[in-house]
Amino acid sequence: MARKKDPAAAIDPRPQARRVVRTLKEAYPEALCALVHEGPFQLLVATILSAQCTDARVNLVTPELFRRFPDARALAAADRAAVEDVVRSTGFFRAKAKNLQAMATRLQEDHDGEVPRDLDALTALPGVGRKTANVVLGTAFGLATGVVVDTHVKRLAARLGLTSRRTPEHVEQDLMAIVPKAEWVDLSHRLIQLGRRVCLARKPRCGACPMASFCPRVGVATSA
Known part of the structure; x- marks a missing residue:
């Protein structure tokens, strides 16, 4: 039996990246962060909460969280049970509350x-890994330290033939190598918008995709 050809094998990733x-x-001139926030502290908290949780759910939780604990000092000094109660619906709420308070305490102690x-x-x-740090530095401060690779970015980077690797770390490395640094921050925001609206995980709306003409659709099942 002949081996099935990889549709991304013949794609040169650099010109493909330019097209993307x-x-x-x-398609998305405004590269917007989906997490509603005011300032770096709120974005940092919201991004920590977004682990294993939708941004929409986080946006429902953070208004009350920031009303009760508006800064690092207040969050660090809060009763743990009170923080857990507010963030409960984001999942893993005990670990998240612990990380949030430990983060806030470190901010107070080391960074005023x-x-x-x-x-x-x-x-x-x-509670802060490279992905979270990239989100905060890129969105809050405009510093391109890397490419944020969430589930949408990882899926779309593969489908578009920009990478054949699997782990977020390797996907980030591949994207950083073929996308100009000035585009790193906005690329993630725009891919996430496309992933939520058009290039869905199970049933991508290829007919509505602005990249349909040059997308190799890696991993997308085709009709018989």
Whole structure:
């Protein structure tokens, strides 16, 4: 039996990346962060809460959270049970409440309650990995330290033939290698918008996709 050809095998990822970036800019001129926030601290908290949770759910929870605990000092000093109660619906609420308070405490102790503008300093905070740090640095401070790879970005990068690797770390490395640094932050926001509205996980709406003419549709089942 002949082996099935990989539809991405013949694609040169660099010109493909240029096509993707250009088309996304036209389709989604406003590269918006889906997490509703005011300032770096709120974005950091919201991003920590978004782990294993939808942004829509986080946006329902954070108004009350920020009303009761508006800054690092208030969050660090809060009763743990009160924080758990507010974030309960985001899942893993005990671990998230613990991480949020530990993060806020470290901000108070090491950074005078302010969110640092440094990748290493951010990832040293409890509950903050590279993805979260990239979100905060890119969206709150306009610093392109990497490409945020969530489930949407990971799926679309593969479908579009931009990477054949699987882990978020490797996908980020591949995207950073073929996309200009000035586009890193907005690329993630735009891919996420496309992934939520058009390129759905199970039933992508290829007929409505602005990239249908050059997308290899890697992993997308075709009709017989």
